[in-house]
Amino acid sequence: MSSQIQGRYFGTGKPLFGLYFKTAILTILTLGIYRFWAKTRIRKYIWSATSGDGDSFEYSGTGLEKFLGFLVAIVILAIYLGLFQLLLAFIGISIIPEDDSQAAIAAQAVAINLSILAVLPLMLFAQYRARRYKMARTRWRGIRFGMEKGAWGYAFRALGYIFLTIITLGLLNPLATFRLEKYMADRSWYGDARFEQMGRWQDLYAGMKHVFIGLGIIIAGVVFAIVTEGVGIAGVAAVIGYIWLLIGLIYYRVYAFNYLTRNKVLDERVMFDAHLETGAVIKIFVVGTIVIGLLMAVIFGIIAGIVASMSSAIMAGTASPALFVGLAIPYALAFLIAGGLSLVMITQPMIKYAVESMTVLNAVHLDTIHQRAADTGADAEGFADALDVGGAI
Amino acid sequence: MQSVGRFFDGESGQRLSVDLSVDTAADTLKLSHPELPMGSQYWPLVAIRALSDHARQDQLVLSLKADAALDSALIVTARLTVDDPDMVSILRRLCPDIGRVDVPKGTTGRIAKRAGLAVGALVLMIFVILPAMANTLARFIPVEREVAYGKAVVKQMERFMGGRGDQGLTCTGSKGRAALDAMIARLTDAADLQYDLNVNVFDHKMVNAFAAPGGQIVLMRGLIERAKTPDEVAGVLAHEIGHVEARDTTRNALRAAGSAGLLSLILGDFAGGSAVVVVAEYTLTASYTREAEAEADVFALEMLNAAGADATAFATFFDSLSELERLTPDLPEYLSTHPELVDRAAAARAFARDQGVTTPILDDAEWAALKKICT
Numbered sequence: 005m006s007s008q009i010q011g012r013y014f015g016t017g018k019p020l021f022g023l024y025f026k027t028a029i030l031t032i033l034t035l036g037i038y039r040f041w042a043k044t045r046i047r048k049y050i051w052s053a054t055s056g057d058g059d060s061f062e063y064s065g066t067g068l069e070k071f072l073g074f075l076v077a078i079v080i081l082a083i084y085l086g087l088f089q090l091l092l093a094f095i096g097i098s099i100i101p102e103d104d105s106q107a108a109i110a111a112q113a114v115a116i117n118l119s120i121l122a123v124l125p126l127m128l129f130a131q132y133r134a135r136r137y138k139m140a141r142t143r144w145r146g147i148r149f150g151m152e153k154g155a156w157g158y159a160f161r162a163l164g165y166i167f168l169t170i171i172t173l174g175l176l177n178p179l180a181t182f183r184l185e186k187y188m189a190d191r192s193w194y195g196d197a198r199f200e201q202m203g204r205w206q207d208l209y210a211g212m213k214h215v216f217i218g219l220g221i222i223i224a225g226v227v228f229a230i231v232t233e234g235v236g237i238a239g240v241a242a243v244i245g246y247i248w249l250l251i252g253l254i255y256y257r258v259y260a261f262n263y264l265t266r267n268k269v270l271d272e273r274v275m276f277d278a279h280l281e282t283g284a285v286i287k288i289f290v291v292g293t294i295v296i297g298l299l300m301a302v303i304f305g306i307i308a309g310i311v312a313s314m315s316s317a318i319m320a321g322t323a324s325p326a327l328f329v330g331l332a333i334p335y336a337l338a339f340l341i342a343g344g345l346s347l348v349m350i351t352q353p354m355i356k357y358a359v360e361s362m363t364v365l366n367a368v369h370l371d372t373i374h375q376r377a378a379d380t381g382a383d384a385e386g387f388a389d390a391l392d393v394g395g396a397i
Numbered sequence: 398m399q400s401v402g403r404f405f406d407g408e409s410g411q412r413l414s415v416d417l418s419v420d421t422a423a424d425t426l427k428l429s430h431p432e433l434p435m436g437s438q439y440w441p442l443v444a445i446r447a448l449s450d451h452a453r454q455d456q457l458v459l460s461l462k463a464d465a466a467l468d469s470a471l472i473v474t475a476r477l478t479v480d481d482p483d484m485v486s487i488l489r490r491l492c493p494d495i496g497r498v499d500v501p502k503g504t505t506g507r508i509a510k511r512a513g514l515a516v517g518a519l520v521l522m523i524f525v526i527l528p529a530m531a532n533t534l535a536r537f538i539p540v541e542r543e544v545a546y547g548k549a550v551v552k553q554m555e556r557f558m559g560g561r562g563d564q565g566l567t568c569t570g571s572k573g574r575a576a577l578d579a580m581i582a583r584l585t586d587a588a589d590l591q592y593d594l595n596v597n598v599f600d601h602k603m604v605n606a607f608a609a610p611g612g613q614i615v616l617m618r619g620l621i622e623r624a625k626t627p628d629e630v631a632g633v634l635a636h637e638i639g640h641v642e643a644r645d646t647t648r649n650a651l652r653a654a655g656s657a658g659l660l661s662l663i664l665g666d667f668a669g670g671s672a673v674v675v676v677a678e679y680t681l682t683a684s685y686t687r688e689a690e691a692e693a694d695v696f697a698l699e700m701l702n703a704a705g706a707d708a709t710a711f712a713t714f715f716d717s718l719s720e721l722e723r724l725t726p727d728l729p730e731y732l733s734t735h736p737e738l739v740d741r742a743a744a745a746r747a748f749a750r751d752q753g754v755t756t757p758i759l760d761d762a763e764w765a766a767l768k769k770i771c772t
Contacts, residue, residue: 015452023450036663045450053452059403059412059478060458062448068504075511079518081662086522086655087530093654094534097546097610097647145412146405146476195410373410390662 009364013356015053017348023049024344032336040074040389041067050352051142054359057367065141070389077386081126088122123391128159130387132188137385139192140378150376152191161187174215178208178260185264194270195373203267211259214252221245255282265362271373275365284357292350296342303338307331400484404428407475417479419487426488428477440477445492446499457485462499519663523656531651535644540592543647544611550650551597551613558601566599568618573598573770576763580631583758584638587703592641596634600771604718608637610647618771623717627759627767628710632697632745636711639696645689694741698748706758708749715742 027042044067051063132155139149165180182205189201225241258280265278310331364370404415415428419442426445429437444462451458459477479485489495560566581596592612602619609615614637616630624630640646694711701708719738759767 019452019454048448048450049452052448052450052458059405060451060453060456062458062476068500068508072507072511075508075515078515078663082515082518082522082659083526085662086527086659089657090527090530090534090651090655093651094538096654097650098538098542143476145410146407147410371409371411375408 009057009367011359011362013359021344021348028340040070062143073386074389077390128162129155132158134385134388147195150193197271197373211256214255218249218252258282273369277363280361288353296345400481403478405476442492447495527655531648535647547609547611547613550609568598568771570770572766576767608640627764629714631758632711635697635700639693707755712742712745
């Protein structure tokens, strides 16, 4: 048994695209019901493509349990959302002023934000539950991962940290990142071995440097514009600062991922290393986006061209229904192709890059780890499915 | 056939390199390793399952058919990874149910129960709880707020239908306006209304009319053109006044807000899904309840009677609408939300039979002016 394990990823674009396309068609034909099975099958593919020391990961969840969990979530959400939205509309109508004044806009903003506040705790709750479910259904060498209960605790803490981050204008963002990841990591298990998040949240400030530089450029540009009344330089500074800020945010996420991974410990012995680079991450994203964007521009251009050439017939109402069906099908297909391409050209390469940039140290100790009791009662992330939380996969 | 596989017992993290051999006589796969209990394990070929959607085609990960459970976390089994290409192809050929998905007993019942609960909860919310709450809450909204909200709704409608700029869609022909005012005055003189009416005509070909909260009523040019007599227009107007007075529009707005998003929750977001959601939500929320329609009809007939107008016009307009419905089955909203036109026309005729002497609601000159309000 080697003492170091390098992550490897064996997935390729063609079979995954085929799987996505096939399951997406089934999802449309079943009016969306198959989406639980579709997501499960794609996860099975990605998990099984990931391997360490020659042994593949396994995703053991099923579409059926996801569907059942979703049905439970629907009952609760229908009641909660229905009542809340109606009350909100009541308040909205009762306070809406007549004109398009500032007051009206402010009142409207309050009403909209209230509805987000209503769903936000649920979304955070769902986020934790989704991660817990995924952990409980992940196995390596037949041993389950797992996570303790704690979704409400996570939701309340996350609300607090989001609030802190907002009122400090993002200055306490590293605190939120670190503490929330620690909350989840410290409740995570591989078999009977517990993970622990080490490190200090202050260390993440080093990853914020490009965010600060970007903001600095923008602020300097504004100050310069006010002092000299020259708008041109301010505009240039705004563009540069904005791009710098965007890249800085990616840099921060990559930095935080590396730092948090390097400071995780399993069973007080097994350590991890990660060395992702911001440039590589951006390259995957930019290349994928450009290729997909060009392809979609061509497809939608052709569809738009057909519509334009037939616009007189459509306006006059003499266009046959067959024409609309004939246009709707390529339109829907174009969306499916875009979704499949972003999975195989952006999501999968990102996963591959991340997996292959990771190393498990002192891996010999993994042999001594034993199976854990099954996590029952994880609700198969029904809330996450209903609220569309959980990202690409 | 001899080969090697990697075995995980599902209990410890240890990997065993087991020797594999297929016994075709006993239909079993034999796994042997000194550290296995008794030195070997026998897997019946019929009970062997391969993990589905496995990314690596050169590899099989096998498990034994488990006592299936609906909660997949409970399924505990050992895993066997086979990389040897010959062994992979032999097992693929010899194991009859290798690709089978085992579904636990009682699955259908469980799905039916949960789906029933979910659908039940949604139906209860959309058709019982939200309307009931909307009815109650609508009473607590101050009238001036209702008026402000109604004006905002009309403005939004105008923009939605293509009205741009200061002028918008509102028709301003002064003689037509005077005729419309005369009609309103004739209808409402005898009535004691809680709202100040604000009736307008939109320059749009649609055969339609709608009411917004707080006394806002809009008639479309198409409806006035379609009407054969001014009394038909008056009938529709009285019907909309009925909705206004019953606060149907306000209740509807509350109900619609409550049920917004509930359908997209179910259907999720897949290609073309949003269009389905929009259509379904529209049909759910755009219509008044059947009772509200019936009450508005009764209100309209009584209003026509009190104004000394002939209620038969109400019936003839329904006739002409159902004719239109036959000609163009895909049209328009006004019809789809006002079902059973024939029955309603019959009710109006029965009512008209008991009426005394009636006079047309507008004279010929006024009626001609109203028809030209948009020119």
